[in-house]
Amino acid sequence: MTQTDAFLDAARHLLGERGITTDAELVSPWLTDWRGRYTGKARALASPASVQEVAGLVNLCRKFGVPIVPQGGNSGMSGGATPDDSGDAIVLSLRRMNSVRKFDSEAKQITCDAGLILQALHEMAEAKNLRFPLTLGGKGSATIGGLISTNAGGTQVLRHGSMRAQVLGIEAVMADGTVFDSLTPLKKDNRGFDLKQLLIGSEGTLGIITGATLRLVPALAQRAVLWAGLGELRDARKLLLHAEQIAGDALEGFEVLPHHTLASVLDHNPAARSPLQADHAWYALVELAADTSAGGNLSALAEHLLEEAFSAGLLEDATIAANETQAEQFWAIRDGVSAAERALGPAMQHDISVPVARMADFVVETVPKVEAKFPGTRAVAFGHLGDGNVHFHVLAPKGAQSGVWELEEGKAISGLVHDQVTSWGGSISAEHGIGQMKLDELARLADPVHLAIMRRVKQALDPDHLLNPGKLVPDLD
Amino acid sequence: MTQTDAFLDAARHLLGERGITTDAELVSPWLTDWRGRYTGKARALASPASVQEVAGLVNLCRKFGVPIVPQGGNSGMSGGATPDDSGDAIVLSLRRMNSVRKFDSEAKQITCDAGLILQALHEMAEAKNLRFPLTLGGKGSATIGGLISTNAGGTQVLRHGSMRAQVLGIEAVMADGTVFDSLTPLKKDNRGFDLKQLLIGSEGTLGIITGATLRLVPALAQRAVLWAGLGELRDARKLLLHAEQIAGDALEGFEVLPHHTLASVLDHNPAARSPLQADHAWYALVELAADTSAGGNLSALAEHLLEEAFSAGLLEDATIAANETQAEQFWAIRDGVSAAERALGPAMQHDISVPVARMADFVVETVPKVEAKFPGTRAVAFGHLGDGNVHFHVLAPKGAQSGVWELEEGKAISGLVHDQVTSWGGSISAEHGIGQMKLDELARLADPVHLAIMRRVKQALDPDHLLNPGKLVPDLD
Incomplete structure (x- = not known):
């Protein structure tokens, strides 16, 4: 019996028939990232059903020297969940682990398995008059574990922060097969290094996230969505400061796009309409939102904001969505950018x-x-000017x-x-992570001190480079 | 020439006469923590004036095998900045490094040296119609570096988070003498492990924080301070949920104290007055605050909150501070608890x-x-019920x-x-850290997996145990 066969036998014994497969038809969809940029090979696809099974599998992989590529919804943007083409690794899918362990409406917290899909979380929260304040295009497939591993962003970061800000607790299987459990959410806990923070955004290179406790926020009581036409992008920054000053915590989102981008959306989607009569060099999409109706009327606040902005000469034209349908239409323009851009050809x-x-x-x-x-x-x-993050195509x-x-x-x-x-002091990866796509660029451009610390931490926690090799941490020997 | 003399000569050459001293009169105040619980010995007191000097000193210490105890305002609660009694270490004071490097009112950010004192930061922010939303009793001596190293808390954590939430960037000298620079604040940055987060709360055991970029928030436009008398503590939790629901983001603080504690404050301070006529088993001190006046009147919101709470049977009695003077008086009761408790004898x-x-x-x-x-x-x-954190005396x-x-x-x-x-799934250190005081208890009670990871990270980043030995990380060999 070869080593691979021995490993697969042991894994089958541990995980059962549903838990591991080498059937090419079942495995191959998970060997290519969803954008089709990367394709790898794998010894098998493992789908453990519990944290204990994940821990057992990691121990097996350690024993047999089998690298592990953790995978959630396979909707990442940087090839971080795609194995290399050596065929040495297994893909460890967390998708079977999708249970809610605890839903506490009063404390506004949910504890769930890593494989829970974002869309399902949204729906569960809505059913309890709550919401999970992070969303993105891939919500129908993205998993909680993947979102945490990549510290995902989206259009609500301005007010609510990225995934890091939503995570109250984590459970992860470390490279030595131990289970790191910090699921119990404590608002204050100063018992040493915050290891949870180290795991968030580590792209599966330090541990395999198996569960999480997340914060929820009250459902929106009201929102006001504005669309503004601007003469130049610098006015958008001024408008942002203005909106922060007038709306404070009610400022939920602030997106910008140039006329070229609006035009391509209108071309691509004949049902879309420009919210303003004339063309402008730039557009800002601004959302004000409130969890309660106690703080007064947001429409009035939005009107006040626009009046002040007009007086300050920041706007060429602007409109407030008259109702939810129109608000959705404004957002549909923003959400339609990716598809419209793709239709324009390579970029x-x-x-x-x-x-x-x-x-x-x-x-x-x-x-x-x-x-x-x-x-x-x-x-x-175009994109999240309020976060200093644009998609530069x-x-x-x-x-x-x-x-x-x-x-x-x-x-x-x-x-x-x-x-x-x-x-300019910026980041080559604001939201999408490094994965395999930006590994060389990170090695080329990152501060050598950052890289040295990353390598030391990786070496300390995964000395055999078992976890997601070839991702995120450049030039491990 | 002894090794010590050679080290001191080299240090004097590096730092100048002002930068290092062995004069007992100058050194001894910094060898005992402010509560007088711990006293140690030190080879010298070093007071570098720049990050380059700190880095040079760390390299010297490495060469001569001299441990380093970083110290800010020496106002910690757990002996984390006091050396042991071997006399091997130096105390590295950051107090001379207290400059503001950049103050950006528009972006609401400040970049400063680690030795800047909290009170000074508060005053600078106020002068620009901003505020730094973290405060605590030791603000006259606590330094930014110390606050970050201990992830300090306070009475505004409920709304604004602990020190971790205020830190946008960090500069630190690592144990190998390299300078980790992540001062430039990026709202979104997914270039690998968030090493800044690892340093926050690491009590000087992984690196010496020399500078930071911090967020500021708008000055308060208005606040409403409530004092409520409750029949039992469980009603305080219900009142908290109630306040969260009605006031949303405007809920700034939520403190509780039992009657015994109020009585000891009134005994200790003859000028203090109970805000309510009768005695109650428990009291809640609730603050609503807003950065803008756009959201409506907070007094009205506070009255609404109390009416609803009365109807729900949560309150025995309650009052709203009629003006700022009265609001300050309510808070003076809370802030007077420590002194009043001390007067009652040992605890x-x-x-x-x-x-x-x-x-x-x-x-x-x-x-x-x-x-x-x-x-x-x-x-x-008593204390921060809204954070799940009480001081249990x-x-x-x-x-x-x-x-x-x-x-x-x-x-x-x-x-x-x-x-x-x-x-109960809680933490033996919510705010004050581990230092030397709780090291044994951490070793006794912490999850062995957490401890093992902490030791590995410590070992990876400070293999010679040069940085703050005997603190935070138990049982390093």
């Missing part, structure tokens, strides 16, 4: 952040720089061949964008 | 947390248990001798309280 996409105050200047400087260096390209930036020249242009020109373009971001 | 103090929802039950069960097991003692719990029997009783009975009392806390 290099960059998920970057710089300090919020510098974002407008960064975009104003970087767009012409990129377009000048790569003639025929078009650089567009460089569209290929007309007629460029998809699959070829990216390879020929893409790397140099991304290199320039990342150089710019780094020189 | 064992415990800084504990359990899940917020369980705190009332925990106190109701634990108080009689402790008093029954240790006849003549009186157990009182066990007062000595009348006539007990200070300094003797603590040694004879104290350890057993604390052992019982900590056993109780642990069995």
Whole structure:
């Protein structure tokens, strides 16, 4: 019997027939990331049903020297859940572990398995007149464990923070097979290093998240959604400060997009309508929201905000959604950007952040720089201005061949964008993580002191490099 | 020349005469913690003036094998900044490094040296119509670096979070003399492990914090302070839920104290007045606050809150501070508890947390248990109910001798309280950290998996145990 067979036998004994498979038809959908950028191989697909089974499997993998690639909904953006092509690793899917362990409406907390799907969490919260204040495009497949492992973001970070801010407790299986349990949520706990924080955003390289306790917030009692036309992006930053000052905690979201992006959405989706009569260089989508109706009327607050902004000369035009349908229509424009951009042909996409105050200047400087260096390209930036995070897309020249242009020109373009971001004190990965996609760029651009500490921590907690090898931590020997 | 002399010569060369001293008169005030519980010895007191000097000193210490005890305001509660009595270590004071590096009113951020004193930060923020939303009794001496190293709490955690939530960026000198710089605040940054989070609350055992970028919030536009008399502590939890529901984000603080504690404050401070006519078993001090006046009138909201709470039968009596003077008087009662308690004689103090929802039950069960097991003692719990964190004090029997009783009975009392806390899923250190005071109790009660991970991380980042030895991480070999 080969080592692989011995390992698979032992795993089958531990997990049962449902828990492990080598059937190519069952395994192969999970060997390619959803964007189709990366494809790997795996010895097997393991689907444990409990934290004890995960721990047992990790011990087995340790014994047989089998690397583990943890996977949630396989909806990541950086290839972090796709194995390499050696075929040495197993894919460890958490999808079978999708139970709610405890739902406490009064304390506004839920404890669940890592495989619970975001959409299901939203629905459960809504049914109890609560909400989970993080959402993103992949909510129908993204799992809680994956969202935590990648510290996911979205459009509500401005007010509610990223996934890190939603996590009250974590359960994880470490590389030595022990179970780290900090599920019980304590608002204050100063018993040493906050190891939970270390696991959040570690992309499965330090431990396999098997469960979590998350905060919920009250359901929205009211919201007001504004759409503004601006002469230039710097006015958006001023409008943001203005909105923070007037609306305070009620400011829930602040997104921007340039006219080029709005036009491509309108082209792509004939049902979409521009909220304003005329064209403007930039648009801001602003949401005010409140959990209670005690604080007064948000529509009145939104009107006050617009009046003040007009007086200050920040706006060319603006409108407030008259009802929920219209509010949804405004948001549908924003949510339709990705699909519309894809229809325009190949593009290099960059998920970057710089300090919020510098974002407008960064975009104003970087767009012409990129377009000048790569003639025929078009650089567009849109997204979460309130978080200092835009998606900076460089569209290929007309007629460029998809699959070829990216390879020929893409790397140099991304290199320039990342150089710019780094020189502005920013991050080459605001939301999407490093995975395998940005590993080389991280090695090239990160502070060597950061990298050295990361390597030491990785080495200390996973000395055999069993957990998600080839991801996030560059140049482990 | 001895090794010590060679080290001191080199240090003097690096730091200059102001930067290092062995003068007993200058050194000795920093060898005892402010509560007088711990006294140690030190080779010297070093006071570097810049991050480069700190890094140089760490390299020297590494070369000569000299342990380092970082110290801020020396106002910690757990002996975390006091050296042991071997005399091997130096005390590295950050107090000379107290500059503001950048104050950005628009972005509401400050970047400062670690030695900046909290009170000074408060005053600077106020001068710009902003505030730093964390305060505590030692604000006149506590430094930013110390507050970060201990993840300090206070009375505003309910709304604004502990120190961790205020920190946007950190600069620290690591044990190998490298400088970890993550001062530039990015709202979103997913470039690997969040090492900043690992340093926060690590009590100087992983790195020496030399600078930080902190968030500021708008100055308060209005507040409403309520004082309520309750029949039992469980009603306080119900009142808290009620206040969260009605006031939402405007709920700034929620403190409780039993009648025994109020009475001791009134005895100790003849100028203090009980806010209510009659006595009640428990009192709640509730603050609503808003950064803007846009959200409506908080007094009206406070009245609404009280009306609803009366209707629900949660209150025996209650009053709203009629003006700022009265609001300050309510808070002066809360802030006077420590001094009043001290005047009652010896006590064992415990800084504990359990899940917020369980705190009332925990106190109701634990108080009689402790008093029954240790006849003549009186157990009182007061503080941050909204955070699941109370200060659980066990007062000595009348006539007990200070300094003797603590040694004879104290350890057993604390052992019982900590056993109780642990069995309720709580923390033996909610706010004050582990330092040297709770090291044995942490070793006795912490989850072995947590401890093993802590030791590995410590070993990885400080293999020579140079940084604050004998603190926080138990049983390093």
